[in-house]
Amino acid sequence: xxxxxxxxxxxxxxxxxxxxxxxxxxxxxxxxxxxxxxxxxxxxxxxxxxxxxxxxxxxxxxxxxxxxxxxxxxxxxxxxxxxxxxxxxxxxxxxxxxxxxxxxxxxxxxxxxxxxxxxxxxxxxxxxxxxxxxxxxxxxxxxxxxxxxxxxxxxxxxxxxxxxxxxxxxxxxxxxxxx
Amino acid sequence: xxxxxxxxxxxxxxxxxxxxxxxxxxxxxxxxxxxxxxxxxxxxxxxxxxxxxxxxxxxxxxxxxxxxxxxxxxxxxxxxxxxxxxxxxxxxxxxxxxxxxxxxxxxxxxxxxxxxxxxxxxxxxxxxxxxxxxxxxxxxxxxxxxxxxxxxxxxxxxxxxxxxxxxxxxxxxxxxxxxxxxxxxxxxxxxxxxxxxxxxxxxxxxxxxxxxxxxxxxxxxxxxxxxxxxxxxxxxxxxxxxxxxxxxxxxxxxxxxxxxxxxxxxxxxxxxxxxxxxxxxxxxxxxxxxxxxxxxxxxxxxxxxxxxxxxxxxxxxxxxxxxxxxxxxxxxxxxxxxxxxxxxxxxxxxxxxxxxxxxxxxxxxxxxxxxxxxxxxxxxxxxxxxxxxxxxxxxxxxxxxxxxxxxxxxxxxxxxxxxxxxxxx
Numbered sequence: 334x335x336x337x338x339x340x341x342x343x344x345x346x347x348x349x350x351x352x353x354x355x356x357x358x359x360x361x362x363x364x365x366x367x368x369x370x371x372x373x374x375x376x377x378x379x380x381x382x383x384x385x386x387x388x389x390x391x392x393x394x395x396x397x398x399x400x401x402x403x404x405x406x407x408x409x410x411x412x413x414x415x416x417x418x419x420x421x422x423x424x425x426x427x428x429x430x431x432x433x434x435x436x437x438x439x440x441x442x443x444x445x446x447x448x449x450x451x452x453x454x455x456x457x458x459x460x461x462x463x464x465x466x467x468x469x470x471x472x473x474x475x476x477x478x479x480x481x482x483x484x485x486x487x488x489x490x491x492x493x494x495x496x497x498x499x500x501x502x503x504x505x506x507x508x509x510x511x512x
Numbered sequence: 513x514x515x516x517x518x519x520x521x522x523x524x525x526x527x528x529x530x531x532x533x534x535x536x537x538x539x540x541x542x543x544x545x546x547x548x549x550x551x552x553x554x555x556x557x558x559x560x561x562x563x564x565x566x567x568x569x570x571x572x573x574x575x576x577x578x579x580x581x582x583x584x585x586x587x588x589x590x591x592x593x594x595x596x597x598x599x600x601x602x603x604x605x606x607x608x609x610x611x612x613x614x615x616x617x618x619x620x621x622x623x624x625x626x627x628x629x630x631x632x633x634x635x636x637x638x639x640x641x642x643x644x645x646x647x648x649x650x651x652x653x654x655x656x657x658x659x660x661x662x663x664x665x666x667x668x669x670x671x672x673x674x675x676x677x678x679x680x681x682x683x684x685x686x687x688x689x690x691x692x693x694x695x696x697x698x699x700x701x702x703x704x705x706x707x708x709x710x711x712x713x714x715x716x717x718x719x720x721x722x723x724x725x726x727x728x729x730x731x732x733x734x735x736x737x738x739x740x741x742x743x744x745x746x747x748x749x750x751x752x753x754x755x756x757x758x759x760x761x762x763x764x765x766x767x768x769x770x771x772x773x774x775x776x777x778x779x780x781x782x783x784x785x786x787x788x789x790x791x792x793x794x795x796x797x798x799x800x801x802x803x804x805x806x807x808x809x810x811x812x813x814x815x816x817x818x819x820x821x822x823x824x825x826x827x828x829x830x831x832x833x834x835x836x837x838x839x840x841x842x843x844x845x846x847x848x849x850x851x852x853x854x855x856x857x858x859x860x861x862x863x864x865x866x867x868x869x870x871x872x873x874x875x876x877x878x879x880x881x882x883x884x885x886x887x888x889x890x891x892x893x894x895x896x897x898x899x900x901x902x903x904x905x906x907x908x909x910x911x912x913x914x915x916x917x918x919x920x921x922x923x924x925x926x927x928x929x930x931x932x933x934x935x936x937x
Contacts, residue, residue, distance in 0.1 A: 403536045410536055
């Protein structure tokens with residue numbers, strides 16, 4: 334088992350900056366833009382993006398965190414304890430553009446669950462997707478609108494995003510046998 | 513040969529988990545109100561499971577799902593099993609859903625084994641068993657059994673003012689379709705329903721299965737007081753016509769009259785109260801309460817109802833209010849078919865289960881089906897007796913035990929040729 338640092342703190346910051354610029358371009362004239370991060374790491378990425386976007390767009394950006402547990406298509410609702418962190422979205426996602434934010438885009442199943450979870454709360458005018466890393470191997474017809482970095486991987490490898498807020502360090506690791 | 517049949521616990525669990533995901537909340541509860549998108553998705557999910565199993569499936573004129581496997585002898589009455597997939601708001605994952613999936617699992621097991629059966633088998637998923645939306649329970653099974661006039665069902669209205677007729681019309685269903693949902697005499701010979709107990713009798717006795725003898729059907733009253741909505745500061749106490757105070761008095765009277773000792777217990781609940789206009793500085797001009805009375809004994813229940821109605825009118829007269837009383841439901845308690853109950857009891861004994869004969873305090877689709885067929889019912893334990901709650905729970909071994917009894921009883925009833933046909937009551 335190997336661990337390779339494929340993005341360090343600086344390239345992670347650059348990737349986020351690129352996403353921020355693209356989001357700002359697309360939603361420059363939008364009103365009520367909301368960023369919703371998929372828990373756990375997507376939430377922190379969403380907070381960082383919102384903080385950087387607010388001065389650029391000179392508007393308040395609503396930020397929320399989404400727990401997709403019960404919307405997952407492999408969720409076993411009959412397990413004795415339902416362990417969910419719960420979503421924290423203190424605004425109505427209806428009628429406004431929403432950017433979903435996640436750390437890694439892989440099969441697309443988490444994103445599908447996230448779309449369901451958001452739609453259960455309201456009817457956004459637009460839902461877009463921003464991811465720090467796109468590692469391929471989609472199992473659903475889902476693509477990201479804003480991508481920090483595309484990474485070539487094998488199925489067996491794992492992409493692990495570490496963030497200062499959770500892991501004490503900003504970097505992205507490729508874990509597993511090298512391709 | 514029949515004894516060798518075993519239901520598949522993994523498949524049962526997986527399908528029940530799949531159904532549980534529909535309308536699921538983060539606290540583990542589900543909301544699938546009758547005819548809501550979530551309830552519709554749940555019916556579509558069961559339909560999909562039937563199709564996957566090669567079982568033909570259709571919806572009747574009110575939306576009840578009927579899945580059917582033909583028997584070897586033409587013209588024999590079906591042995592039907594089923595329950596419902598609608599729920600109360602934030603209800604449990606097992607109420608109704610467990611019985612539906614268990615019934616499907618029984619039919620799949622028999623079909624896969626190729627067990628020759630004289631009678632057709634059916635899985636029935638009834639719409640609107642819960643009264644949460646329309647204030648009336650077992651709507652789908654009432655339509656199938658023909659126990660309630662279609663026009664009465666079509667005129668039902670939810671709290672948002674949506675009429676059932678309009679809701680059905682959106683699916684292209686008319687009053688004629690609802691009338692056609694009624695099954696003809698002889699179509700269904702037996703109806704078996706596996707359900708969670710929703711009380712704590714089995715759990716406290718350490719028993720796995722209950723064979724139900726009788727169901728205490730509810731009598732439901734909707735009582736509306738109308739007074740005057742006046743300013744709470746400017747209206748002296750002796751000039752008021754406060755509808756809520758009359759309603760509040762009636763609430764305590766319901767408890768009082770049901771607590772009074774009698775030969776047969778009656779339980780009474782006011783679970784819903786609507787106060788209008790509903791402002792802190794306005795005297796309630798209108799108060800509506802929904803009263804639910806239940807007992808195995810019809811006489812005892814009727815006596816309580818009469819007492820409540822008399823007091824409701826007296827309170828209105830005392831306070832110069834108008835009072836309208838609607839009887840939403842007044843179904844007699846139902847004694848289930850003794851022959852079917854014997855078969856279920858014998859299966860429990862043969863399987864050496866810890867079981868008992870018991871009555872049901874809650875209403876079920878089986879009480880409607882009992883009007884047109886030989887109905888029997890099985891209970892499996894509810895942890896702590898909790899139901900209509902996210903903590904509703906029935907252990908998988910108990911579900912499997914109940915489903916296995918359902919399977920064995922179904923095989924016995926469906927093997928016997930002849931003597932099928934409608935029951936007249």
